[in-house]
Amino acid sequence: MPAMKKIHLVFFILVAFTFGALLHEAPLFIAPKNWPKPVYDLKKNPLSKARINLGRVLFYDPILSRDSTISCNSCHSQYTAFAHVDHALSHGIENRIGTRNAPALLNLAWMPLFMWDGAINHLDMQALAPMSNPLEMDEKIDHVVKKMQRTKIYPTLFYQAYGDSAITGARLLKSISQFMITLVSSNSKYDSVMRHQAQFTKQELNGYQLFKTNCSTCHTEPLFTNNTFQSNGIPVDTSLHDFGRVSMSHASTDSFLYKVPTLRNIEFSAPYMHDGRFKNLTVVLKHYNEGIDTQRVKSIDLKKHIVLTSNEKVDLIAFLLTLTDRHFLFDTSYSYPKKILTNLAKD
Amino acid sequence: MSTRFLFLCCLWLNQIAAQTNTLPRLELKALYGSNNLQLDTFYKFHENDSIKFEMFRFYISGITLKQNSVTVGSDSNHAHLLDLSNPHSMQFALPASKNNSHTTKAHNQLEFYLGIDSLTNVSGALEGDLDPTKGMYWTWQSGYINLKLEGVSNLCNTRQHEFQFHLGGYLAPYSALQRIVIDIPNNDTVEINLDIKACIEEINLVKENLVMTPGEAAVRIAAIIAKNFKCQP
Numbered sequence: 001m002p003a004m005k006k007i008h009l010v011f012f013i014l015v016a017f018t019f020g021a022l023l024h025e026a027p028l029f030i031a032p033k034n035w036p037k038p039v040y041d042l043k044k045n046p047l048s049k050a051r052i053n054l055g056r057v058l059f060y061d062p063i064l065s066r067d068s069t070i071s072c073n074s075c076h077s078q079y080t081a082f083a084h085v086d087h088a089l090s091h092g093i094e095n096r097i098g099t100r101n102a103p104a105l106l107n108l109a110w111m112p113l114f115m116w117d118g119a120i121n122h123l124d125m126q127a128l129a130p131m132s133n134p135l136e137m138d139e140k141i142d143h144v145v146k147k148m149q150r151t152k153i154y155p156t157l158f159y160q161a162y163g164d165s166a167i168t169g170a171r172l173l174k175s176i177s178q179f180m181i182t183l184v185s186s187n188s189k190y191d192s193v194m195r196h197q198a199q200f201t202k203q204e205l206n207g208y209q210l211f212k213t214n215c216s217t218c219h220t221e222p223l224f225t226n227n228t229f230q231s232n233g234i235p236v237d238t239s240l241h242d243f244g245r246v247s248m249s250h251a252s253t254d255s256f257l258y259k260v261p262t263l264r265n266i267e268f269s270a271p272y273m274h275d276g277r278f279k280n281l282t283v284v285l286k287h288y289n290e291g292i293d294t295q296r297v298k299s300i301d302l303k304k305h306i307v308l309t310s311n312e313k314v315d316l317i318a319f320l321l322t323l324t325d326r327h328f329l330f331d332t333s334y335s336y337p338k339k340i341l342t343n344l345a346k347d
Numbered sequence: 348m349s350t351r352f353l354f355l356c357c358l359w360l361n362q363i364a365a366q367t368n369t370l371p372r373l374e375l376k377a378l379y380g381s382n383n384l385q386l387d388t389f390y391k392f393h394e395n396d397s398i399k400f401e402m403f404r405f406y407i408s409g410i411t412l413k414q415n416s417v418t419v420g421s422d423s424n425h426a427h428l429l430d431l432s433n434p435h436s437m438q439f440a441l442p443a444s445k446n447n448s449h450t451t452k453a454h455n456q457l458e459f460y461l462g463i464d465s466l467t468n469v470s471g472a473l474e475g476d477l478d479p480t481k482g483m484y485w486t487w488q489s490g491y492i493n494l495k496l497e498g499v500s501n502l503c504n505t506r507q508h509e510f511q512f513h514l515g516g517y518l519a520p521y522s523a524l525q526r527i528v529i530d531i532p533n534n535d536t537v538e539i540n541l542d543i544k545a546c547i548e549e550i551n552l553v554k555e556n557l558v559m560t561p562g563e564a565a566v567r568i569a570a571i572i573a574k575n576f577k578c579q580p
Contacts, residue, residue, distance in 0.1 A: 041471075044470070044471060045471070119487065119488040119489065120488070120489045121468070121469045121489035121490070122469060122470070122471040122472075122489060123471070124471035124472035125471065125472065125479070125484070125489045128479055128484065128486040129486050129487055131486070132486040132487070133486070133487065140482075141479055141480050142480040142481075142482065145480055168474060168478055168480065169472065169478040169479040169480035169481075170472040170473055170474045170477075170478050170479070171472075171474075173471075173472035173479065174471070174472050177471070177472075248488060248518075249518070250520070250521065250562070
């Protein structure tokens, strides 16, 4: 690069920097007030707009799968709170069926362990699992990196994000984490009520009381999960050979325990449970009301037999629907990165 | 300019180098009995059996140098991936970490770990030798694979008589990490040998030929390998 051009560039960067600072750009991640401290250590992966953008492009790019047909988004779509729409068991490459239901992806910065059985110990490492699962994307990360090096866009995106165009596995994974960390859902009606900006209806309020009595030891506010592994008394489906947490912990007391899922945006993340066995919330409540295998559950909340009248069930569902966060479901900064990609194509 | 001046300069530079950064070089040799182990070569095993190794890769980490059990230097690189198919990876200088100034002190002991410690295992994506593209990270369950030993032997009643040992696991009770302490001479190059024949003789290949998950077997086999690291005096 000629010296003159270089100076221009430096000047331009300086100006951009000052302007950026002056404009006070919205912070890239905010932990909502009164929420616990995030588990994810952002000091080890400092957020930047360029890295989040890169992660977002990756999340929507089928390049991560062997035959370039499946992206993260194929199983985690925004309008179902990043769960897998309609499929009880996730569909992967060549229509192979996985063994578990894809959970909603939100508030992941507060999650200590991932997957229904906690097999993944860090958000960064999560993307490796679907990429290399023969039933999902059936690809290897070293090969993905090679494929990306041959593209036009990725060297540029990595340059923008990390100051040089080197594509490494660690950078790839950390960028996907950055995008996933921004998936914060904290703008439901429930949140407005807690911030004294809205009020529950009588029905919702009654549902909230029932929820606090029966459900909140596991589905604990404000995340609506306490992130522990539990049995909620659903009968074991032996055909799936899925033993839950015990496969990771080797502690026999962990047999058939699964991570308590969040209930935020539950309206949109059907079907429910680790194997997607329940199609709607009415069936879920029927289970908690009369289907619990009291031999298997350890929680006293579930051993005591939840008895809800049909009106109470309706009220409880009305409350669960206040956990829907439309800002989250329609936030354009989470959607397909059309603008980023068209801008890149122009250069 | 006189050669003498240059010579003095060199001496001076040398001294700086010695002061600031290096511990001895480490050279690791994989042996089959008394020979250097070659990949993709059939060896005689027991009386009438044969064995061939196709992959041997492992991590060593936390290298420290001691004099009578007192640490005199530690490696600033957290972990090294050694790969028998890449001779460069089997020997390297140990850069001393910043916080120990007296790196040129005498030493008589080497301590290191075979594998990756649990803290590193839960630290997310890491660069360099620890990058997941190196193929030493489990994908379906988080954790580094501390060691991969793969090959073929007629003793294995498996597909194409293959054996595969992927040893790792950082969670109690099956932490596969092994601490190794070896007495070494006070030299600038430390040669460490690992006799794979001695290791594999302790494993019953007929019964045990695929170990791919954390568990009792992984811990036991890792311990067998760990105790066969020996210093070449």
